[in-house]
Amino acid sequence: MAQEETHDKHWLIVSDLDGTLLDHFTYSHTAVDGLLRRLDDHDIPVILNSSKTRDEMIEIRRELGNRHPFIVENGSAIFIPAGYFPQAPDGARDEAGFWVLEPGAHRKALLEYLDRDSRAHGAPYLGFANATPGQIVDATGLSLEQAEAARTRHYSEPLLWRGTDKEKQAFCARARDAGLTTLEGGRFLHLLGDTDKGRATLQLLECYRHARPGDYMVVAAGDSPNDLDMLAVADIAVIIRGPHRQPPQLEETGSRRVIISQQEGPEGWRESIAPLVE
Ligand SMILES: [Mg+2]
Numbered sequence: 001m002a003q004e005e006t007h008d009k010h011w012l013i014v015s016d017l018d019g020t021l022l023d024h025f026t027y028s029h030t031a032v033d034g035l036l037r038r039l040d041d042h043d044i045p046v047i048l049n050s051s052k053t054r055d056e057m058i059e060i061r062r063e064l065g066n067r068h069p070f071i072v073e074n075g076s077a078i079f080i081p082a083g084y085f086p087q088a089p090d091g092a093r094d095e096a097g098f099w100v101l102e103p104g105a106h107r108k109a110l111l112e113y114l115d116r117d118s119r120a121h122g123a124p125y126l127g128f129a130n131a132t133p134g135q136i137v138d139a140t141g142l143s144l145e146q147a148e149a150a151r152t153r154h155y156s157e158p159l160l161w162r163g164t165d166k167e168k169q170a171f172c173a174r175a176r177d178a179g180l181t182t183l184e185g186g187r188f189l190h191l192l193g194d195t196d197k198g199r200a201t202l203q204l205l206e207c208y209r210h211a212r213p214g215d216y217m218v219v220a221a222g223d224s225p226n227d228l229d230m231l232a233v234a235d236i237a238v239i240i241r242g243p244h245r246q247p248p249q250l251e252e253t254g255s256r257r258v259i260i261s262q263q264e265g266p267e268g269w270r271e272s273i274a275p276l277v278e
Pocket residue numbers: 016017018019020222223224
């Protein structure tokens with residue numbers, strides 16, 4: 001990479017976690033540890049961007065030795081370590097040593113929306129806010145600990161759908177009309193604000209541009225359809241192969257290169273990204 005040769009050319013790597021930087025089954029990141037250290041030596045930030053919550057992200061970030069901003073709950077909030085840039089971005093608030101930007105909606109607003117919507121249309125779902133951890137365990141097969149983690153979200157509400165597909169489509173259309181977003185996860189339908197991983201990536205990129213003007217080469221890595229918004233805003237989209245399905249499809253364009261890994265998970269991450277830095 002030409003980072004050392006010119007000071008106005010910057011690389012930024014934005015990455016999903018589960019199935020991408022972390023192994024789908026074991027959550028291991030051993031395969032990428034050496035490469036992450038080399039990226040640090042090259043002063044290339046790796047931005048973690050996933051559906052996880054702030055607390056989950058802080059733990060993983062500590063484990064990975066990552067000191068850069070991160071994006072939580074599918075683009076809902078951007079956490080920047082206080083002092084990371086010379087100035088706090090406009091509109092950022094302080095929280096636990098971070099400057100926080102919130103393109104998404106607060107969960108309280110989402111729960112108020114659900115309350116209004118359910119009065120008119122019923123609630124054919126188990127909403128986590130109204131369920132006990134025990135009920136979530138019974139309904140999902142999650143461990144009690146996972147169920148607790150799933151309940152402590154700040155910008156989204158997971159719904160275990162119990163109605164028909166038609167009811168679900170109508171629910172999603174009403175949410176869209178109300179300026180909200182629904183996202184199909186593996187097991188849950190997530191209700192969140194009008195944001196996605198890609199839009200939050202662009203907002204953070206603007207913070208970098210403001211602090212360090214120059215040309216940015218954005219590399220994004222993900223393994224799922226809900227990573228496509230993030231992959232689509234990158235100059236180099238790295239699609240990581242997974243064990244259960246075909247990799248999501250994204251077209252190459254004049255300005256976007258697409259790499260599909262041969263290996264799965266973190267091995268695929270290393271295989272795809274290492275040649276860019278060496
Ligand atoms: Mg993933």
